Amino acid sequence: MINLNHCLLLLALILSNSLAHAVTLQTYTPVSERLPIDLASYTSGNANFMHDLYRLFWKLNLDAEVPSIDIALDVKTGGCEAKSTKEERIFDYEYANTPTPILARETVYMCTGFEFNPPHPTNASLLATGHIVEIRPMIDPATMPYVHHYIVGACKGNTEKYRSMVGKPTECMTNGFDVMDVCPIMVYGWAVGSGPLVFPPVAGLPFGDPSDPFDTRHLLLQVHYDNQMPERTPAGLHDTSGLVIRYTFDKRQHDTALIHLGDGMVMGDPMPFGTEGKRRELEYTCPGECTALWPWDITAFASSLHMHKYGRQMWSSITSLATDPDVVTTTTDLDRTDFYEFEFQHVSHIHKVIKRGDRLNVHCVYDTSQNLFPHMRPNDTKVSFGLASEDEMCIDYIYYYPRFPNQPDNSICGMSLYLPAIP
Missing domain, CATH: 2.60.120.230 (Jelly Rolls)
Structure with a gap:
């Protein structure tokens, strides 16, 4: 059995040795009256530090017969965000979803189309091309307990079905409204606890090529809402979760x-x-x-x-x-x-x-x-x-x-x- 002090000591050793591989530690120990760390200084049960290379998670089980705290340490090294160079400039595009109502139902999937079409860097009359190099989740804190996961799909932008969902949250999957025929390509997925997807320096998601049937200018955000207590759904609650797309106009060697x-x-x-x-x-x-x-x-x-x-x-x-x-x-x-x-x-x-x-x-x-x-x-x-x-x-x-x-x-x-x- 590892106590909390041992866990923190191991954390210090890992940080000092700068391990090059991912390490996951989970421990189970009784809660002490005074914890050697201030949990109140963190948010939502996890903390990122040292440029997101290290993540510490915990889960308090105060209602159990033996009160406990579960701790998970996730060490991720080798670069956790896209880095720009003199040859490659990286830009950010932030998308917050159209306000989507939280319905009084246990399971609901909602789909909303949106356009990722950054302006050409030098000529506004031309279609910009390039690569997406990183995707970061952006979860609405007001509705976080209801967001089970989401996926981002690449779509056929010239179809009436896709156009009907652009900027308009539409129930899908759970009501038989399938979107796979117009959005067959999944490009990113987020689930509880997960972080950004960082592409290697030699590859990225292409955008801006009209001849590419899998171009990422026309995207769909499909959100799974999980409502464990529908009868207590707050009136008028809307979700605006989204994502940050980091991109470059410089084409990389490979498409992903x-x-x-x-x-x-x-x-x-x-x-x-x-x-x-x-x-x-x-x-x-x-x-x-x-x-x-x-x-x-x-x-x-x-x-x-x-x-x-x-x-x-x-x-x-x-x-x-x-x-x-x-x-x-x-x-x-x-x-x-x-x-x-x-x-x-x-x-x-x-x-x-x-x-x-x-x-x-x-x-x-x-x-x-x-x-x-x-x-x-x-x-x-x-x-x-x-x-x-x-x-x-x-x-x-x-x-x-x-x-x-x-x-x-x-x-x-x-x-x-x-x-x-x-x-």
Whole structure:
């Protein structure tokens, strides 16, 4: 058992040694009468310091039988924001969403279109082109408890369906109004606890090319609102969460894109509560036969592991399948979190080469010993996979370059395998 003083000592050691790799620490210790840190000086249970390289999270459990504090330390080094150089100037575009009402319903998805079309730096009559180099979340503090996650999609800007959503919050997904036909490309996702997506110096998201079917001038913000107590919804409450797009007019070497590994279509089979084991593991495989069809090898530069409240552990891996019997088949982690907490999600900045023919696996471990939402779903006997917060997911969002020319056809890869329940 590690006490809070030991945790802070370890934090000091990590800072002093400037580790080059991500480290996550989680401890469980009784709350003392006087904490050696002033929690009141931080906001929303987390603090960023040293240029966002280090993040300290905590969660107070004062209502438990034994009051406790959960602490998570996330150390991220190697650059956490896009840096400008003499050759490349970086600009900021801030988008706050059109005020969107918080409805008195448990689960609502709302979609709003917006244009990212910065003016040309030297000639206003020309269409500006360049690369997006960083995306930072901007969550409305007044509605933060209701914002479960959001995604940003690239859309076909000349369609009537997309134009009808520009500047107009429109319910989608939860009412059968699908937007994937006009906004098929996901370019960024935010979930509770996660931070910015920073692109490597050699790559970015392109904008300003009318001939590019995946151009990012026409965007969609799709927000999942989670209202645990609809009957207590404040009247007139509106959300203006958005994002900051950092961009340059200088074209970088590569265009980037995103692949959904795991259960990208959210079609997993239900998991029963209780009797079959407290923990259940699911494995999804993107087989080498599929990656062998890619036009080229890719470099994964970021990963975001995503489950909901039943999730306890998650990791993804790359297996290089040897065709030569004298060569050993190797498996390495793509991304991993051994202590998954829904409130502590983050974007991992990585550098992993995925070759054609490699097998990609995603593992998700859940604690299904009891119903976590008895007040909302008292009659449930199992956990379903779906869009609601009470449902589950198992997706690893992988950001990569160079982008495939037929990117939508290669944006989802994964087939499921249910492993025996863990007693």
